[in-house]
Amino acid sequence: MDINYHISxxxxxxxxxxxxxxxxxxxxxxxxxxxxxEQALATGFxxxxxxxxxxxxxxxxRGLVTVQAGGGSSIIxxxxxxxxxxxxxxxxxxxxxxxxxxxxxxxxxxxxARLAAVNAKPEQLKRMVDINRKMEREKxxxxxxxxxxxxxxxxxAEASGNQLLSIFVQSMNGILQTMLESVFELLQSxxxxxxxxxxxxxxLSSGDRDRSEAIIRDHLMMSMRNYELVRAQTQHDEKxxxxx
Numbered sequence: 188m189d190i191n192y193h194i195s196x197x198x199x200x201x202x203x204x205x206x207x208x209x210x211x212x213x214x215x216x217x218x219x220x221x222x223x224x225e226q227a228l229a230t231g232f233x234x235x236x237x238x239x240x241x242x243x244x245x246x247x248x249r250g251l252v253t254v255q256a257g258g259g260s261s262i263i264x265x266x267x268x269x270x271x272x273x274x275x276x277x278x279x280x281x282x283x284x285x286x287x288x289x290x291x292x293x294x295x296x297x298x299x300a301r302l303a304a305v306n307a308k309p310e311q312l313k314r315m316v317d318i319n320r321k322m323e324r325e326k327x328x329x330x331x332x333x334x335x336x337x338x339x340x341x342x343x344a345e346a347s348g349n350q351l352l353s354i355f356v357q358s359m360n361g362i363l364q365t366m367l368e369s370v371f372e373l374l375q376s377x378x379x380x381x382x383x384x385x386x387x388x389x390x391l392s393s394g395d396r397d398r399s400e401a402i403i404r405d406h407l408m409m410s411m412r413n414y415e416l417v418r419a420q421t422q423h424d425e426k427x428x429x430x431x
Contacts, residue, residue: 189379192218194388197316199238199242200238200239200241200242200244200245201242201245202241203228203232203234203238203239203242204241204245204249205243206232206245207222207242207246207251208246208249208251209230210255211246211251211252211262211301217262218261218262218263218264219261219262220262221255221259221260221261221262222243222252222259222260222262222263223259224259225239225240225243228242237279241272243260246260249265249269250263250264250265250266250269251263251265255351256359267353267354267357267358268357270354270357270358270360271357271359271361272361273358274358274361274362275361275362278362283342285366285411285415285418286310286411288339288359288362288363288366288409289410289411289414291342291359292356292359292363292407293404293407293408293411295344295352295355295356295359295398295403295408296340296343296344296403296407297403298347298352299343299344299346299347299352299356299403300343300347300350300387300390300391300396300399300400300402301396301399301400302346302349302352302402303343303344303346303347303348303391303399304390304391304393304394304395304396304398304399305394306346306348306422307346307347307391307392308346310394311342311345311346312346312388312391312392314342315339315342315343315346315387315388315391316388317347318339318342319339319381319384319388320334321335322335322336322339322380322381322384323381327367329369329372330368332367332371333364333367333368333371334364336367336380337360337363337364337367339384340356341353341356341357341360341401343356343387343391344356344357346391367414368412369414369417369418369421370410370413370414370417372417373417373420373421374413374416374417379409380406380410383402383405383406383409386402387399387402387403387406390402414425
């Protein structure tokens, strides 16, 4: 890796991190390789080792490097979980409504369902069946049921064959987890969800894109209505709760 770059004195660690990121992204074959030592990087960039440490910390936060047990840092591929955390924070801080969340979710998963009807592999459909069966067995644990529900929809997105679409779907899981848990806690919607999942699998197996789209749209519209019912009930309970 060529590290002979001139760096100005302004915010050195950010500049070094940006240059290192450019180098990493320009050559995907470097994934898994160990970065040069802190001293070698410091010499190459003409900065101090503390600046290099800060730069590496920035790259770790960006999900581009990881610290090895024996010392040193290696290049890695960012995980979708990082996007999930960012989307979760943005949604909360911008006060994005549940309606907006579901509008985006429906559009993403309708696209995923249409693509999956053509691209889904038998092993992916089998995983969807297995997940749905586990969900059917989980009658009392809302958290586990919500996790399994999201796993099902994530598998649907992966079956689309579009990696970016799959990442976008996964990025919403942090928001949806809490919403689904509240629905499973207060409403008897478990059986409806499992039934819709079975119909989705059948439509995907037949390769029917229009039917797959229609079922996933109906399923998510029902999910949105269930959440709105739960939210209205919760708000009502909070208003009528007697003061201590």
